[in-house]
Amino acid sequence: MTTARDHSPIALLGAGVMGEALLSGLLRAGHPARLVTVSDRNPERTAQLKKGYGVRVGSTADAVAGADTVVIAVKPQDMTTLLRDVSDHLRPGTLVVSLAAGITTTFLQDRLPDGTPVARVMPNTPALVDEGMAAVSAGTHCDEAHVQIATDLMRACGRVVAVPEHYQDAVTAISGSGPAYIFYVVEAMIEAGVLLGLPRATATELVVQTLYGAATMLKETGTHPTVLREQVSSPGGTTMSALRELDDHKVRAAFLTAMEAAARRSAELAQG
């Protein structure tokens, strides 16, 4: 979709894991590198991105002053300091898109010039391979066109949904942190394979392809996960023996408690 700000100047503040994932997606989607200015307090990091992607690099002030859209990808703990700098150089009407966990649109608006349109987005790292999942929420001064710009930014590297902001802590707990839970399960399954005597490389190949196949089935068939699990679980067979152990160890309950903890932590992050 073409928007009014298609291929307009973007400032990316904070070029760590998430910043680079989004940057790479934007460039793969055709956004010209010369229209992206990256700022990071670590000069080695900006030098790497300049070399790797051909983007401009500069101070926060330079990046913000020349941008129609400012994307903030620093840790929530660094947000207050950064917003002071942003606020001093923002042009009226510039859209500010924050990727930070927990940081509310109210937090952002309170620290930016009156009337600044802000959008809160929760992305995830699969954006690096164009399979991201992002949820977008609008601030008070963000109109439909602003939401569309934020959505288009994130769509460059995956799927996007719009959610009311009060869902964002839950979204963070599920899709924001979610890749880490999956990698944790993958690690555990590989360890199990090694415990059972498989070479590590073989165990890794078996687990990764199993995960990929299962994820593809979920996505392409649309079949409920319970049905898919039942199809694998033969009466009196191996799978039920394993699932019974998982239930005995309260793994399902542990997932619920873990994600409640993540959502609680997200809500705490704006408190500083």
Ligand SMILES: NC(=O)C1=CN([C@@H]2O[C@H](COP(=O)(O)OP(=O)(O)OC[C@H]3O[C@@H](n4cnc5c(N)ncnc54)[C@H](OP(=O)(O)O)[C@@H]3O)[C@@H](O)[C@H]2O)C=CC1
């Ligand atoms: N990683 C993930 O999976 C996800 C992260 N997020 C959110 O994205 C944001 C970034 O996370 P992530 O990429 O993992 O973090 P990183 O620490 O990898 O990247 C943040 C970068 O911002 C730099 N930075 C900090 N303060 C400033 C500043 N004032 N000016 C310029 N640069 C600054 C940091 O420098 P230094 O190294 O010196 O600290 C670092 O290079 C967070 O708010 C997080 O909640 C959201 C969803 C998923």
Ligand SMILES: O=C(O)[C@@H]1CCC=N1
């Ligand atoms: O762990 C975190 O706080 C960030 C937000 C979601 C994923 N990583």
